[in-house]
Amino acid sequence: DAGVIQSPRHEVTEMGQEVTLRCKPISGHNSLFWYRQTMMRGLELLIYFNNNVPIDDSGMPEDRFSAKMPNASFSTLKIQPSEPRDSAVYFCASSPQDRGAQPQHFGDGTRLSIL
Amino acid sequence: GENVEQHPSTLSVQEGDSAVIKCTYSDSASNYFPWYKQELGKRPQLIIDIRSNVGEKKDQRIAVTLNKTAKHFSLHITETQPEDSAVYFCAAEGGNAGKSTFGDGTTLTVKP
Numbered sequence: 001d002a003g004v005i006q007s008p009r010h011e012v013t014e015m016g017q018e019v020t021l022r023c024k025p026i027s028g029h030n031s032l033f034w035y036r037q038t039m040m041r042g043l044e045l046l047i048y049f050n051n052n053v054p055i056d057d058s059g060m061p062e063d064r065f066s067a068k069m070p071n072a073s074f075s076t077l078k079i080q081p082s083e084p085r086d087s088a089v090y091f092c093a094s095s096p097q098d099r100g101a102q103p104q105h106f107g108d109g110t111r112l113s114i115l
Numbered sequence: 116g117e118n119v120e121q122h123p124s125t126l127s128v129q130e131g132d133s134a135v136i137k138c139t140y141s142d143s144a145s146n147y148f149p150w151y152k153q154e155l156g157k158r159p160q161l162i163i164d165i166r167s168n169v170g171e172k173k174d175q176r177i178a179v180t181l182n183k184t185a186k187h188f189s190l191h192i193t194e195t196q197p198e199d200s201a202v203y204f205c206a207a208e209g210g211n212a213g214k215s216t217f218g219d220g221t222t223l224t225v226k227p
Contacts, residue, residue, distance in 0.1 A: 042219045042220055043159070043204065043217050043220070045216075048214055055214070056214060091158060101146065101208045103149045103161040103164055104149075104161075104215060105161075106159050106160070107158060108157075108158050109158055
């Protein structure tokens with residue numbers, strides 16, 4: 001089991017640019033979560049999907065953020081245009097929810113710096 | 116929605132001492148309570164979890180207790196070691212397709 005795979009691991013870009021973060025969940029997991037982590041705000045849930053369908057996007061900061069899950073093995077989080085305050089570590093996590101509540105498995109995260 | 120409060124925000128103990136982290140939750144429908152450990156620069160990882168039909172669970176030096184009536188649960192680490200130094204997150208989950216509400220985290224420092 002390769003675990004949750006995120007790319008890129010690090011991203012440095014200038015404000016105004018489009019940023020795309022990618023996530024491959026663990027095979028067989030049907031729930032996928034995107035989190036943002038900063039020192040000031042801690043670990044924030046941005047959006048989560050169940051069976052590829054967005055269930056709750058109330059944590060998405062604003063319209064500059066969008067997320068998609070076109071199939072069970074791939075999800076993207078886009079920021080357009082990016083701003084310095086978007087600098088954070090973004091985690092993707094997955095879990096198998098078809099057997100009741102289960103722990104979430106986190107990827108290694110993408111460290112995003114917007115200059 | 117669910118609200119999880121975690122205390123203390125920072126905890127410093129001497130190696131060999133015990134550490135206790137406490138969390139409270141608001142939604143009585145929550146039935147799953149995982150604890151995650153996040154080392155510096157790493158991802159959060161599950162260390163122990165408990166379900167609502169159990170009052171206590173142990174795994175070597177780590178234990179979790181749950182009081183459903185009072186809506187609180189706690190993490191106990193005995194014989195702490197420097198490698199236990201990390202940020203610990205509690206979480207509570209109900210029936211929302213796996214959505215966990217996380218506490219704000221506790222930074223544990225174990226001094227050698």
